[in-house]
Amino acid sequence: MVKELTCVVCPAGCKINVTLDESGNITDISGYTCIRGKNYAQSEVTHPVRTLTSTIPVITKTGEHMLPVKTSTGIPKELIFDGMKELKKIKLTHPVKAGDIIVHGFLGTDADIVAGKDVI
Numbered sequence: 697m698v699k700e701l702t703c704v705v706c707p708a709g710c711k712i713n714v715t716l717d718e719s720g721n722i723t724d725i726s727g728y729t730c731i732r733g734k735n736y737a738q739s740e741v742t743h744p745v746r747t748l749t750s751t752i753p754v755i756t757k758t759g760e761h762m763l764p765v766k767t768s769t770g771i772p773k774e775l776i777f778d779g780m781k782e783l784k785k786i787k788l789t790h791p792v793k794a795g796d797i798i799v800h801g802f803l804g805t806d807a808d809i810v811a812g813k814d815v816i
């Protein structure tokens with residue numbers, strides 16, 4: 697069986713073919729033009745992850761401002777929906793600095809939720 701993927705690591709969008717045997721083991725990867733693409737294809741077939749991006753409200757003296765946040769690294773694709781629900785429960789008070797960690801070990805993963813800008 698061959699899985700056809702489009703690499704999303706950079707804008708080149710290389711078409712990558714991953715060949716699997718009957719047990720689902722990878723037997724060949726072709727079409728990538730750099731090692732990042734090969735690693736992406738391996739991960740996408742065996743354990744797909746995604747960076748989760750969203751916004752969280754921050755209460756300031758002037759009202760509520762939306763803070764862009766994202767995971768510090770990819771989380772398992774199947775956790776994205778639960779992750780969005782968890783983020784909806786959070787409300788912060790100012791100040792928040794870009795790079796502040798809002799949640800450590802989000803959903804039990806190695807990823808943190810990180811602030812994308814200052815809200816002071």
Ligand code: SF4
Pocket residue numbers: 703704705706707708709710727728729730731732733734
């Ligand atoms: S294989 Fe390499 S060059 Fe091609 S899209 Fe992926 S990262 Fe970019």
